[in-house]
Amino acid sequence: MSKLQVKMTDIARAIRTSPIWRSIFRHGYQDTPRNRALMILSNVFLHILPVKVRPSAIRYRYTWRLGEMSFFLFWLLTLTGVLLMFYYRPTVENAYWDMKDLRFVVAFGPFLRNIHRWSAHVMVLLVMFHMASVFYRSAYKPPREYNWVVGVILLLITFLLSFTGYLLPWDQLAIWAVTVGTNMAAATPFLGSEGPFSIVTPENDMRFLLLGSKLVGQSGLLRFYVLHCVLLPLAFVVLVSVHLWRVRKDDFSAIPVPPEEERKKGVLPETWLKQNPAELDKKVFTWPNLVSRQFVSALVATAILTAWSLIGHAPLEELANPNMTPNPSKAPWYFVGLQELLVYFDPWMAGVVLPTLILVGLIAIPYLDKNPLGIGYYNFKNRKFAVTMFTYGLVLWFGLIFVGYYMRGPGWELYMPWEKWDLHRPPSSTAGLHNMPNGLGTVFLLGYGAAVMLLPKKLFKKFSEGLGPVGYWVVMFFVMTMLFVPVKILLRNAFAIKYIISIPAFNFNI
Amino acid sequence: MKRSIWNLLFLISSFSLGAMLGVAMVQELFPEWAGVQTAYYRRLAQATGDRSKAGTPVKVLQIQLPDMKQVDRCVTCHVGISNPKMADQPQPFKTHPDLGIPNFLAKHSFDEMGCTVCHHGQGRATTKAAAHGPVHHWEEPLLPKDLTIGTCSTCHGNVMKLPGAERLAKAQQMFEEKGCIGCHQLNGQGMLIGPELSETARKTTDQFDFRYVQGHHTWVDWIDEHFKDPQKITPADPVIGIPESSMPNYDMTDEESRMLTALVLSFGSAVESEHRPIPARFKVPAPPKEPEPVYASSIERGRAVYQKAGCVGCHGFEGRGGVRNNNMDLGEEVPPLTYVSKGFTREELKETIREGKYPARADRSGPTPPLWMPSWKQKLTDEEIDAVVDYLTSLEPAS
Numbered sequence: 001m002s003k004l005q006v007k008m009t010d011i012a013r014a015i016r017t018s019p020i021w022r023s024i025f026r027h028g029y030q031d032t033p034r035n036r037a038l039m040i041l042s043n044v045f046l047h048i049l050p051v052k053v054r055p056s057a058i059r060y061r062y063t064w065r066l067g068e069m070s071f072f073l074f075w076l077l078t079l080t081g082v083l084l085m086f087y088y089r090p091t092v093e094n095a096y097w098d099m100k101d102l103r104f105v106v107a108f109g110p111f112l113r114n115i116h117r118w119s120a121h122v123m124v125l126l127v128m129f130h131m132a133s134v135f136y137r138s139a140y141k142p143p144r145e146y147n148w149v150v151g152v153i154l155l156l157i158t159f160l161l162s163f164t165g166y167l168l169p170w171d172q173l174a175i176w177a178v179t180v181g182t183n184m185a186a187a188t189p190f191l192g193s194e195g196p197f198s199i200v201t202p203e204n205d206m207r208f209l210l211l212g213s214k215l216v217g218q219s220g221l222l223r224f225y226v227l228h229c230v231l232l233p234l235a236f237v238v239l240v241s242v243h244l245w246r247v248r249k250d251d252f253s254a255i256p257v258p259p260e261e262e263r264k265k266g267v268l269p270e271t272w273l274k275q276n277p278a279e280l281d282k283k284v285f286t287w288p289n290l291v292s293r294q295f296v297s298a299l300v301a302t303a304i305l306t307a308w309s310l311i312g313h314a315p316l317e318e319l320a321n322p323n324m325t326p327n328p329s330k331a332p333w334y335f336v337g338l339q340e341l342l343v344y345f346d347p348w349m350a351g352v353v354l355p356t357l358i359l360v361g362l363i364a365i366p367y368l369d370k371n372p373l374g375i376g377y378y379n380f381k382n383r384k385f386a387v388t389m390f391t392y393g394l395v396l397w398f399g400l401i402f403v404g405y406y407m408r409g410p411g412w413e414l415y416m417p418w419e420k421w422d423l424h425r426p427p428s429s430t431a432g433l434h435n436m437p438n439g440l441g442t443v444f445l446l447g448y449g450a451a452v453m454l455l456p457k458k459l460f461k462k463f464s465e466g467l468g469p470v471g472y473w474v475v476m477f478f479v480m481t482m483l484f485v486p487v488k489i490l491l492r493n494a495f496a497i498k499y500i501i502s503i504p505a506f507n508f509n510i
Numbered sequence: 511m512k513r514s515i516w517n518l519l520f521l522i523s524s525f526s527l528g529a530m531l532g533v534a535m536v537q538e539l540f541p542e543w544a545g546v547q548t549a550y551y552r553r554l555a556q557a558t559g560d561r562s563k564a565g566t567p568v569k570v571l572q573i574q575l576p577d578m579k580q581v582d583r584c585v586t587c588h589v590g591i592s593n594p595k596m597a598d599q600p601q602p603f604k605t606h607p608d609l610g611i612p613n614f615l616a617k618h619s620f621d622e623m624g625c626t627v628c629h630h631g632q633g634r635a636t637t638k639a640a641a642h643g644p645v646h647h648w649e650e651p652l653l654p655k656d657l658t659i660g661t662c663s664t665c666h667g668n669v670m671k672l673p674g675a676e677r678l679a680k681a682q683q684m685f686e687e688k689g690c691i692g693c694h695q696l697n698g699q700g701m702l703i704g705p706e707l708s709e710t711a712r713k714t715t716d717q718f719d720f721r722y723v724q725g726h727h728t729w730v731d732w733i734d735e736h737f738k739d740p741q742k743i744t745p746a747d748p749v750i751g752i753p754e755s756s757m758p759n760y761d762m763t764d765e766e767s768r769m770l771t772a773l774v775l776s777f778g779s780a781v782e783s784e785h786r787p788i789p790a791r792f793k794v795p796a797p798p799k800e801p802e803p804v805y806a807s808s809i810e811r812g813r814a815v816y817q818k819a820g821c822v823g824c825h826g827f828e829g830r831g832g833v834r835n836n837n838m839d840l841g842e843e844v845p846p847l848t849y850v851s852k853g854f855t856r857e858e859l860k861e862t863i864r865e866g867k868y869p870a871r872a873d874r875s876g877p878t879p880p881l882w883m884p885s886w887k888q889k890l891t892d893e894e895i896d897a898v899v900d901y902l903t904s905l906e907p908a909s
Contacts, residue, residue: 302527310534
């Protein structure tokens with residue numbers, strides 16, 4: 001050892017043994033089991049993680065790191081968002097020009113805005129995928145039902161965070177996407193001025209509550225700003241704390257997978273674990289096994305988003321102009337699927353009833369699915385119905401988004417994704433469309449409902465008994481609603497039927 | 511094995527992240543405008559002989575115009591616009607020319623008025639591409655030099671009387687001679703058979719059909735090419751069932767169509783804009799209306815009204831006709847008026863002018879003829895109509 005090295009080692013030791021250092025860092029970094037445990041236990045941030053986890057929980061292919069990445073993106077968005085707040089004023093006069101200034105004169109302004117925008121899109125996508133992956137591993141089953149519910153609410157908050165942020169640049173893209181979204185609120189049954197059985201006026205309905213006005217304007221911008229920067233992030237932090245804490249308290253769902261030969265024999269992991277209970281207790285230290293992987297994943301995500309932000313500029317169209325509607329006006333991509341449904345349903349269905357049923361249905365899943373199998377691993381064989389139904393919903397959701405986003409042009413006309421939009425194409429005719437007579441429509445609707453809800457009870461006795469007396473009806477109600485969407489699409493496209501039941505006096509059309 | 515993948519990922523992503531942040535830093539430290547400004551100060555040192563100027567630190571320069579709601583950063587690159595020493599330099603270092611107009615520079619202080627009020631372009635931008643355009647989603651790209659004259663009317667009510675506006679005045683004269691106002695409304699004057707003209711320059715790119723335009727997809731090129739060949743830019747669209755433009759093709763020269771484009775821009779600039787309010791102190795009022803001249807006879811007065819109201823636009827110089835009207839009987843043309851007094855009584859003529867008339871179709875199953883005789887009773891007084899009839903009667907050649 002050279003003299004310098006000796007000297008450096010001495011200085012380092014002096015620092016590490018100084019009272020100041022010791023007052024902050026309670027223990028050293030020697031790689032001992034005690035320190036590995038202490039790293040988690042004595043750190044307020046890390047102690048949301050358990051000290052030890054099962055090796056199966058660390059495997060990449062188990063979680064795909066989706067939840068952790070969403071959580072990380074939330075903080076990346078918070079950081080960049082706070083920095084953006086220094087330059088942004090939520091007023092009709094200034095908002096758009098502050099975006100221009102960010103683009104042209106603020107140091108790292110374009111980079112900040114781009115990374116904020118792209119991270120938001122990625123986060124929405126990852127949260128949806130996270131939900132799907134949790135579903136396919138049955139991680140919502142007891143004892144984790146409540147955490148799934150919290151997760152669904154977090155999904156909703158993620159949508160709302162992104163949606164409220166969409167308005168802030170105050171360009172044509174922003175106000176018209178939000179106009180599409182908030183007009184759906186005006187179609188709420190009873191509480192929306194344009195909805196069925198409306199009991200309110202445009203000055204006190206749901207849209208007015210969102211916008212503080214009948215149109216997207218200054219008060220709406222301010223409300224969305226406050227929601228985006230204060231209320232929703234606060235709600236997110238509170239709920240995500242509950243969410244993560246619950247993951248720890250309820251024990252992480254991943255279970256050890258039986259060896260290859262056992263699986264080939266068709267032994268269920270549950271049975272195998274009963275024979276080998278010791279396997280469940282095989283655990284490794286979180287530090288560094290899990291923490292290092294989380295860190296690297298976050299690093300990779302940051303690198304990808306940084307590259308994206310250097311190449312791609314966040315969109316900024318013309319200054320918002322309430323008198324000039326772009327054609328087509330599209331909602332943010334994650335709501336475009338619902339907008340696509342507007343072709344087939346009235347706004348009160350597409351914009352209010354169906355999304356509400358989706359949320360309620362998702363929340364109800366852990367309480368309806370009584371099948372105890374499949375927790376902590378992928379299992380299709382023993383939960384065919386649940387997996388099929390969920391996958392069907394997922395495909396429908398993303399399919400509608402794809403059609404709405406890539407296949408709809410001016411006048412919401414159908415275009416192939418590779419086709420160029422043509423403003424001069426004549427609109428497709430709606431002349432042949434007709435309504436079912438209300439009497440026939442009622443019979444059709446009741447008949448459809450009865451068929452979907454009653455037939456399985458007769459045909460699949462074991463299946464219906466497994467769901468329980470109340471559970472069966474609730475499950476079949478959601479199945480019926482989900483299947484109703486393609487039924488309506490078929491009715492319109494193949495039989496040119498616009499409404500099954502139409503009562504214009506109440507604005508009530510199905 | 512597993513661990514090594516994570517190690518590799520860690521290495522790759524941390525190095526690439528570092529490299530990319532480096533790139534971002536370089537982009538931030540050496541923006542496009544900084545190079546231009548450095549070059550400017552070097553040239554300034556040469557031009558003035560003052561070496562110390564060469565090292566002037568660079569920064570974003572801007573003209574803030576809160577009462578016009580503008581921030582013009584053009585001077586970040588065009589630093590020397592008010593420095594007379596830079597008159598011989600190339601763009602973007604050059605002094606703003608005085609355009610051969612006495613007192614031009616003294617009266618138009620760039621510090622008070624900025625640049626985009628005359629030149630358009632994206633004043634807030636700090637890159638050449640974004641500032642000059644055309645760029646997507648910026649509706650006012652930098653105007654071509656010869657069209658800048660079209661924005662003088664933003665402040666000048668007396669634009670046609672300005673020195674340097676001779677070409678624009680010529681276009682205005684053409685506008686009046688051809689009787690454009692017979693079909694195009696302007697500030698409440700004229701008829702609405704064609705589009706209103708003060709709105710045209712304010713239309714957004716989305717509102718134009720650029721399928722047949724050769725140049726840039728900007729309204730300037732659309733209007734310019736449309737003047738030269740209206741039927742080429744707005745042909746019939748059988749799919750939607752729209753007939754071709756009924757605007758006559760005047761066989762304009764490049765200069766004529768260009769100056770008429772500037773004129774249309776001039777009409778638009780004169781309209782108050784909420785995005786660019788013009789403070790009253792800049793406004794030059796329009797000259798008082800010239801009093802109605804005393805005409806030697808009712809025929810002379812009728813000729814003046816015929817010209818001013820824009821009858822000439824369709825019925826032609828001295829009523830000789832000639833404007834095509836698709837699918838109209840009488841030879842698919844707006845009828846000439848030379849012999850009109852032979853076919854109609856005085857009262858019938860006055861009635862037609864007052865109430866207007868829709869032309870009959872040549873082919874009954876064909877489309878409606880695009881031009882029609884509007885009702886003039888709101889626009890012309892009875893005396894004026896009388897004078898016009900006198901004038902029309904006088905057109906019949908004495909045989």
